[in-house]
Amino acid sequence: MPARTRIILLSVIALATIVFLQPFLTFIGGLVVLAVAGTFIYRDLPQDTQDMIEDYLGNWLQKARDGFWPGGGDRDPEPEPEPAPAPKAAAPRETSQEKAPAKPRTRRSRSPRSRTNGGNGGGTGKGSGAKED
Numbered sequence: 001m002p003a004r005t006r007i008i009l010l011s012v013i014a015l016a017t018i019v020f021l022q023p024f025l026t027f028i029g030g031l032v033v034l035a036v037a038g039t040f041i042y043r044d045l046p047q048d049t050q051d052m053i054e055d056y057l058g059n060w061l062q063k064a065r066d067g068f069w070p071g072g073g074d075r076d077p078e079p080e081p082e083p084a085p086a087p088k089a090a091a092p093r094e095t096s097q098e099k100a101p102a103k104p105r106t107r108r109s110r111s112p113r114s115r116t117n118g119g120n121g122g123g124t125g126k127g128s129g130a131k132e133d
Helices: 003-043 048-067
Strands: none
Touching: none
């Protein structure tokens, strides 16, 4: 893709992001402010008023779960089908390919060792690991 097309495409994406995301974030921020204010107001209400509001919201949520249809809460829920029996696990095979228990790893010391013509050029300068006299 040519550089000019890529720049134009990125510019359009950035502009669309700014245009659509800024109002969305403002809306979400406003909802958060309203929720916090409502929480403080609810907290300061007497207990019986809090119970009344809780019952109202609980009933509203129950209606929402029932789909707002008349008689939606009167019908019996459909019975759930019984789950199919789980398949039996295959018997473990006894073969000679079973893994042996892992041996504990031995730790090597971090003492400097001399290197033979490799890695860093094999010199005796700083950092080569060779002993200096």
